Amino acid sequence: MTALSRRAFVRLGASGAVAAPWVLDPATIGAATVTAQEVVDRVRKAAGVEWKTATVDGFKAGDPATSVTGIVTTSLATIDVMRRAVKAGANLIITSGPTFYSRADVPTPPAGRGRGAGVAPPPDPVFAAKNDFIRTNKLVVWRFSDHWRVRTPDPFAQGLAEALGWLRNRTHDDASRLTVPVVTLEALAARVKSRVDARGGIRVVGRPQARVQTIGLLPGTRSIQDTVALLPQVDAIIAGEIREWESSEYARDVANAGRGKGLILVGRSLSEDAGMKLCAEWLRPLAPEAPVRWLPAGDPYWRPTT
Amino acid sequence: MTAGEVVDRIKKNLGAPWRDTTYRDTFKSGGPDTPVTGIATTVFASFDVIQRAVEAGLNMIIPHEVTYWNDRDDKTVVSADPLVYTQKLAYLAAHNVVIFRTHDSMHDQRPDFTYVGSARELGLEPRYETAPGSHRFTLPETTLGALAATLQRRIGARAIRVVGDPGAKVRRVQLGVGYATPAPNDADVDVVISGEQQEVDGFLDAPEYVLDAAALGIPKGWIMLGHAVSEEAGMLEMTQWIKGFVPEVPVQLVKAGEPFWAP
Numbered sequence: 001m002t003a004l005s006r007r008a009f010v011r012l013g014a015s016g017a018v019a020a021p022w023v024l025d026p027a028t029i030g031a032a033t034v035t036a037q038e039v040v041d042r043v044r045k046a047a048g049v050e051w052k053t054a055t056v057d058g059f060k061a062g063d064p065a066t067s068v069t070g071i072v073t074t075s076l077a078t079i080d081v082m083r084r085a086v087k088a089g090a091n092l093i094i095t096s097g098p099t100f101y102s103r104a105d106v107p108t109p110p111a112g113r114g115r116g117a118g119v120a121p122p123p124d125p126v127f128a129a130k131n132d133f134i135r136t137n138k139l140v141v142w143r144f145s146d147h148w149r150v151r152t153p154d155p156f157a158q159g160l161a162e163a164l165g166w167l168r169n170r171t172h173d174d175a176s177r178l179t180v181p182v183v184t185l186e187a188l189a190a191r192v193k194s195r196v197d198a199r200g201g202i203r204v205v206g207r208p209q210a211r212v213q214t215i216g217l218l219p220g221t222r223s224i225q226d227t228v229a230l231l232p233q234v235d236a237i238i239a240g241e242i243r244e245w246e247s248s249e250y251a252r253d254v255a256n257a258g259r260g261k262g263l264i265l266v267g268r269s270l271s272e273d274a275g276m277k278l279c280a281e282w283l284r285p286l287a288p289e290a291p292v293r294w295l296p297a298g299d300p301y302w303r304p305t306t
Numbered sequence: 307m308t309a310g311e312v313v314d315r316i317k318k319n320l321g322a323p324w325r326d327t328t329y330r331d332t333f334k335s336g337g338p339d340t341p342v343t344g345i346a347t348t349v350f351a352s353f354d355v356i357q358r359a360v361e362a363g364l365n366m367i368i369p370h371e372v373t374y375w376n377d378r379d380d381k382t383v384v385s386a387d388p389l390v391y392t393q394k395l396a397y398l399a400a401h402n403v404v405i406f407r408t409h410d411s412m413h414d415q416r417p418d419f420t421y422v423g424s425a426r427e428l429g430l431e432p433r434y435e436t437a438p439g440s441h442r443f444t445l446p447e448t449t450l451g452a453l454a455a456t457l458q459r460r461i462g463a464r465a466i467r468v469v470g471d472p473g474a475k476v477r478r479v480q481l482g483v484g485y486a487t488p489a490p491n492d493a494d495v496d497v498v499i500s501g502e503q504q505e506v507d508g509f510l511d512a513p514e515y516v517l518d519a520a521a522l523g524i525p526k527g528w529i530m531l532g533h534a535v536s537e538e539a540g541m542l543e544m545t546q547w548i549k550g551f552v553p554e555v556p557v558q559l560v561k562a563g564e565p566f567w568a569p
Binding site: 056076078079080083097098101102103109110122124125126129130186189190192193200201202203204205208221224225228229231232240241243244245246247248249250251252253254256257259261265267268269300301302303304 | 350352353354357371372375376377383384386387388389390393394451454455458465466467468469472485489491493501502504505506507508509510511512513514515516517518519521522524532533534565566567568569
């Protein structure tokens with residue numbers, strides 16, 4: 001299968017099934033196929049990091065033996081992303097976020113809290129519909145978070161830098177640090193908003209007129225330790241999410257101590273969107289049998305305009 | 307009067323058992339012997355709040371939340387910070403400021419003022435509450451977009467965040483406060499309003515769940531006011547309550563306000 005893409009082949013197979021049934025047998029035309037498990041095995045080998053025993057990474061839905069028709073990377077495997085994946089002919093979704101709304105990431109609603117441990121949760125139409133959609137469309141979902149983010153350089157930081165148009169503005173050799181032409185915090189926030197396609201999720205702490213030349217990137221969900229270690233070294237931090245009793249209060253105090261510093265929060269998922277675009281580019285040569293595309297999950301939040 | 311006497315009266319009037327093992331409701335600056343010139347209540351003992359309290363002649367601060375940017379107010383977590391930590395400590399010492407946090411006790415108290423204040427400010431009137439203390443309100447039917455706009459106007463916050471279809475018809479609201487954010491998958495709830503919750507990898511991640519509900523046409527909404535905004539209103543009730551048993555010194559709400567702005 002050199003000239004004919006896998007998707008084109010599938011389309012041909014679907015439309016020409018009756019007239020030319022031989023087309024349905026990939027072996028007869030020498031088509032290379034790959035299973036989800038094989039893709040994952042290659043990813044694990046190529047990742048170049050030690051595989052953890054306690055990890056959120058792994059298959060979350062579907063049969064790993066499924067032949068892959070196309071691969072989608074995303075920061076969040078929402079129903080919307082899954083619909084777009086199916087429309088694009090893909091059946092393997094590689095996501096940095098959970099699929100079933102929790103760290104446990106299992107296809108049934110959580111029991112316990114508020115009902116008493118051991119009490120079965122009532123049927124949930126959202127879980128049910130997502131499971132149905134996965135089953136009907138024979139999708140396979142694999143989470144790739146812990147082992148993608150520990151790679152060097154940090155692909156989520158690199159993705160953010162690229163989305164901001166500052167890939168070449170790296171400070172020294174640190175993917176998490178940028179040195180850019182002087183800009184106000186307000187103008188920087190506006191640039192971030194437009195470049196990462198933020199809607200209502202973006203929030204800023206600090207004086208709007210603070211001058212920013214050095215930037216630290218903290219994609220994902222980050223601790224006060226991360227913020228306290230980085231903010232003294234840069235003019236502003238662009239982060240995914242933080243705890244509000246931690247980093248945003250710290251940043252507020254820093255600003256009120258007269259320091260021209262800022263903290264821009266874009267949200268966890270949105271901060272990881274661009275890093276999953278890099279993931280698609282990285283995957284492409286690892287899975288030449290199937291088209292690989294990035295589907296951004298986008299900003300989950302909006303804000304009323306008043 | 308001393309800070310210790312104020313704390314004793316809080317414990318005596320609480321109407322709920324004091325948690326002796328709490329690491330939250332303790333002195334964060336000064337101690338029981340510090341003489342009190344006046345009391346400022348607030349949601350966060352931010353540097354700005356401390357300065358405004360001192361300028362108003364109030365040297366005892368009773369915040370609901372942290373002083374040193376971590377839940378345990380463990381100074382070793384932040385003591386390496388060269389930007390504000392030393393300055394904040396020096397200011398506290400120079401002005402003989404005593405800080406006593408009331409977090410666990412405030413949530414143990416009935417009613418919990420954080421809910422009372424938030425409901426008051428948001429316009430979730432008692433006549434809409436399904437039962438006293440349920441924090442569940444049945445409102446006249448509206449849309450998620452109209453509800454969010456009304457709440458934002460009432461609470462005056464700049465950076466509230468909403469997930470869900472703005473056109474979804476909603477009426478059943480569950481109110482949470484701070485980080486105590488109810489799960490969105492209760493079949494009897496259309497909208498969760500609260501302060502803060504982590505976006506993914508929790509017990510039930512509301513943003514993704516509500517996005518999926520919206521994709522399916524199931525009316526669900528999630529409105530995050532921000533931690534400070536969602537719990538600050540109730541500090542007014544707290545102020546009035548303390549005034550009732552501490553008549554010797556002025557007691558005043560010094561608002562921390564919303565830390566965020568939106569581009």
